[in-house]
Amino acid sequence: LAKTTQPISMDSYEGQEVNITCSHNNIATNDYITWYQQFPSQGPRFIIQGYKTKVTNEVASLFIPADRKSSTLSLPRVSLSDTAVYYCLVGGKAAGNKLTFGGGTRVLVKP
Amino acid sequence: DAGVTQSPTHLIKTRGQHVTLRCSPISGHKSVSWYQQVLGQGPQFIFQYYEKEERGRGNFPDRFSARQFPNYSSELNVNALLLGDSALYLCASSFFSGASASNEQFFGPGTRLTVL
Numbered sequence: 001l002a003k004t005t006q007p008i009s010m011d012s013y014e015g016q017e018v019n020i021t022c023s024h025n026n027i028a029t030n031d032y033i034t035w036y037q038q039f040p041s042q043g044p045r046f047i048i049q050g051y052k053t054k055v056t057n058e059v060a061s062l063f064i065p066a067d068r069k070s071s072t073l074s075l076p077r078v079s080l081s082d083t084a085v086y087y088c089l090v091g092g093k094a095a096g097n098k099l100t101f102g103g104g105t106r107v108l109v110k111p
Numbered sequence: 112d113a114g115v116t117q118s119p120t121h122l123i124k125t126r127g128q129h130v131t132l133r134c135s136p137i138s139g140h141k142s143v144s145w146y147q148q149v150l151g152q153g154p155q156f157i158f159q160y161y162e163k164e165e166r167g168r169g170n171f172p173d174r175f176s177a178r179q180f181p182n183y184s185s186e187l188n189v190n191a192l193l194l195g196d197s198a199l200y201l202c203a204s205s206f207f208s209g210a211s212a213s214n215e216q217f218f219g220p221g222t223r224l225t226v227l
Binding site: 042 | 115144146152153154155156159167169199201202203215216217218219220221223
C-alpha cells in the first residue's frame with residue numbers, strides 16, 4: 001500500500017475551516033483515498049472516500065488534484081467536537097479490507 | 112441499528128496469561144477485521160476473516176490467533192501475554208470481502224487490554 005504523510009498536529013478555532021493535506025506520492029492507479037476520524041478511546045469512523053477531483057458529503061470535502069499525489073480533507077466550520085485524530089489512507093481492491101493507518105493528524109479545536 | 116459490539120470493554124491480565132476478545136459485527140456484515148492500537152499510534156492490522164475463513168494476516172506473532180463463527184461473530188485470542196501487548200484492540204466489520212474497492216469499515220469501541 002502507498003505510504004502517506006500528513007502533519008502530526010493542527011490547531012484551529014471554532015467556526016474556522018480546517019484543511020489537512022496528505023501526501024501519497026506512490027499512489028497506484030487503482031488506489032482510493034480514504035479518511036477516518038478517531039476520538040479518544042473510540043474506534044475510527046469513516047469520513048469520506050474519493051478517487052479523483054472533488055468529493056463532498058454532509059461532513060467534509062475531499063480535494064484530489066489531477067496527479068493524485070496528494071489530497072486535502074476540508075472540514076467546514078469546525079466545532080469543539082471535531083477535536084480528534086484524522087487518518088489518511090490509500091488502498092484499492094488489492095488491499096481488500098486491510099486498512100493501513102499512519103500516525104494521523106491530531107486536530108485540536110479551541111473555543 | 113446496533114453497531115459493532117466488543118467485549119469486554121476493559122481487561123487486566125498478567126504476563127504469560129491468555130486472553131480472548133469477542134466481537135459481534137453489524138447485522139449483514141460478513142467480514143470482520145482485528146486491529147491493535149498502541150497508545151499514540153494508528154491502528155495496526157492483525158487479521159481479517161470473511162465467511163469464516165482467514166483472508167488476511169498482519170505482521171503479528173503466532174501467539175495471536177482468531178476465528179469467525181457461523182453467525183459471523185469473531186474471537187481474537189492472544190497467548191503468553193507480554194507487556195507490549197497492552198493496547199486497544201479494535202474490531203471492524205464490513206459488508207464486502209477483498210473484491211471491493213471500498214475501504215469503509217465500521218469499528219467497534221474496542222477492548223482496552225492492560226498486561227501487568
